[in-house]
Amino acid sequence: MVLADLGRKITTALRGLSNATVINEEVLEAMLKEICKALLEADVNVKLVKRMRENIKSVIDFEEMAAGLNKRRIIQSSVFNELCKLIDPGVKAWQPVKGRANVVMFVGLQGSGKTTTCSKMAYHYQRKGWKTCLICADTFRAGAFDQLKQNATKARIPFYGSYTETDPVVIAQDGVEKFKAEGFEFLVVDTSGRHKQEESLFEEMLQVSNAITPDNVVFVMDATIGQACEAQARAFSEKVDIASVIITKLDGHAKGGGALSAVAATRSPVIFIGTGEHIDDFEQFKTKPFVSKLLGMGDxxxxxxxxxxxxxxxxxxxxxxxxxxxxxxxxxxxxxxxxxxxxxxxxxxxxxxxxxxxxxxxxxxxxxxxxxxxxxxxxxxxxxxxxxxxxxxxxxxxxxxxxxxxxxxxxxxxxxxxxxxxxxxxxxxxxxxxxxxxxxxxxxxxxxxxxxxxxxxxxxxxxxxxxxxxxxxxxxxxxxxxxxxxxxxxxxxxxxxxxxxxx
Structure with missing residues (x-):
């Protein structure tokens, strides 16, 4: 089930609560059953759904509730809060500092949309008045530098890469030194991916990280792979210190629930989501506004x-x-x-x-x-x-x-x-x-x-x-x-x- 459908089903379940003449255990159970079914269909981890159900039930005690309390509002509020907890690891997101060089290194598997996301993030900060640049340290995938170069040229973002140098560590180091010397504030480094988690990928990633000492390591996660995101994110975070997550392809076709719930399990906050192919199909992620939007409550x-x-x-x-x-x-x-x-x-x-x-x-x-x-x-x-x-x-x-x-x-x-x-x-x-x-x-x-x-x-x-x-x-x-x-x-x-x- 895609995210838009998930939002609709949860909203319908909450509306059933509003239409009920009497709010009791039976009505609460029916509503929770509908919400949990919708979350599971959207590929959210079954353990997290179970915990969410238990948390809501522990908050709602009909016997202890005073007669004058608005039971509907308390139940709706607890559902909203628990949905937020599902996708929020409770960790403060990294913030760049204006006026100095902020090095951001991107990691992830091949095909997750890493190179496009690098360009989107550099463009986002460029529009906010930061001096941004792109560095292509992906020497594994043929055409990676050409793709980054094309994106950067279109968005008018300075870039660095090489057709002759085969060592990604050298390219990353040279690019970072060059742009730091030129007073750039936001340096985005794209690294190699593989089709699956291989030792060679993690070794290369670690070498690049040690050479450029990034301020932020961003893991790019493809929303379309569902619950497989969790194992993938854990494997990456065990090798490098992942500070942030960007979820790509979170448009109308992705289930997304698996990716979103995987984030809470890995304790790394989502900072942006990619919602399409264009350079401005990129949204800053904030948990409460995201859940509000999902339920049609606006942002x-x-x-x-x-x-x-x-x-x-x-x-x-x-x-x-x-x-x-x-x-x-x-x-x-x-x-x-x-x-x-x-x-x-x-x-x-x-x-x-x-x-x-x-x-x-x-x-x-x-x-x-x-x-x-x-x-x-x-x-x-x-x-x-x-x-x-x-x-x-x-x-x-x-x-x-x-x-x-x-x-x-x-x-x-x-x-x-x-x-x-x-x-x-x-x-x-x-x-x-x-x-x-x-x-x-x-x-x-x-x-x-x-x-x-x-x-x-x-x-x-x-x-x-x-x-x-x-x-x-x-x-x-x-x-x-x-x-x-x-x-x-x-x-x-x-x-x-x-x-x-x-x-």
Whole structure:
């Protein structure tokens, strides 16, 4: 069973608890049976499932529970906590230190996606403002250096490797010395893999590790091999001091439960997960947000981090215009660019409460992105006067020849241009309403800055603008209001934390 199905089945079991008129031993047993069955089908280790069941039952004592206690909430909370314990070894993840060289060595079997993951991690830190580089010390697999070189060139990451040197220890040492001398902060070293655990692989790994003394050894684990991950991870951790784990291929097709539960057994925390083939199909792993997302509860913290990376609060010109109730076509174009920067569309959708990771298939994600790009192409064909007009759609209504001119320039139909203008008109209405709310752009807790009637109006306005199917998926008006509350709480936490460094 793939992870999306696992999330759905656990959510259904918890919903059965909510629908029950009386909460007793029988109801608890039925719910636990469903959850345990789902976990086993997702390839989670049977011993861990058994322990989880026992832990939940030990917390819930119906005889000792006071009559006024909310039994549903206590049971749901204990299920959530135990799911977190399943995939969290309780070990603090390693963090790089800005301003000095951090050497990260990657180990794992051949075919686990190690080389691609090296590039993804270097790219992730590069986007966060770190000076990153890649070193290919894999001399075993033909084409390894070519693959790393291709990935690095595409992402504009400096790299080092050799077609003539056959000793991986020499390459790793030379590469690390070179990039340290050039002041690089994040040095990623890719090492050889094998088809199976061989003594020669472990010996080579140990020699490279002794030569470069890495700050962090990352074990790359393929989610598709299920429970075999556990034996594999143990074998690697016995040879080198593994500090972190990255799970690859954890997209819609992988069972994943085996890989996730293997991590807790090896006492090494997961730091990232790979969710696809593209360089930005890479998510920082945090246990509670991951479980929340799995159960369709969203990952507000992750969404706040994504938005804060865009540094929208520094765009004083846009915020000033919004406060005056202005929003032009150019402003909309810039917001579309921001959405593109935030990463894969379905990843962002998965962070919203009420949207499971499976809410959008890859097909509809590509359709959404291509629709966005098409709108941007149309706006590329507009002149400055049209883009900067305070009421762009009215300008086009008054002078209809502008519509056909833009359609010809963008290579689209007149209908496409009219659809864009309708969308802009709706978008501008909502944004102007938000801009007119006093206190929306103040720091701190939004709920304290905005009065309840304004918040209710804003929720209604958002509900009108949304696709009815999406609104239904979120649980109607009450679901939307709940989401807004979570956004407010998330933005408050983000404000207190003070934004991202090299997390």
């Amino acid at each position: 507000i913290e992750g969404l706040i981090d994504k938005v804060s990376e865009l540094k929208l609060e520094e765009n004083e010109e846009l915020i000033g215009k919004l406060k005056q109730g202005q929003f032009t076509l150019r402003d909309m174009y810039e917001q579309f660019q921001n959405i593109m920067k935030m990463g894969p569309f379905n990843q962002i959708m998965g962070m919203l409460p009420g949207f499971g990771a499976d809410f959008m298939s890859k097909g509809s994600e590509q359709e959404s992105m291509s629709r966005l790009r098409k709108m941007m192409t149309i706006m590329d064909s507009m002149c400055d006067q049209e883009l900067d007009h305070p009421q762009g759609h009215k300008l086009f209504q008054r002078q209809t020849t502008r519509v056909s001119r833009v359609a010809r320039g963008a290579g689209v139909s007149v209908r496409d241009v009219q659809d864009l203008l309708t969308q802009y008109s709706k978008f501008a209405q909502m944004v102007k309403k938000m801009g007119g709310i006093k206190g929306l752009f103040k720091g701190g807790d939004m709920s304290k800055n905005i009065n309840p009637s304004q918040m209710a109006k804003l929720n209604q306005q958002m509900a009108k603008m949304m696709d009815p199917r999406v609104l239904h998926q979120m649980g109607g008006m009450s679901g939307l209001q709940n989401m807004m509350k979570q956004f407010q709480q998330g933005s408050t936490q983000g404000h207190k934390r003070g934004g991202g460094g090299g997390s």
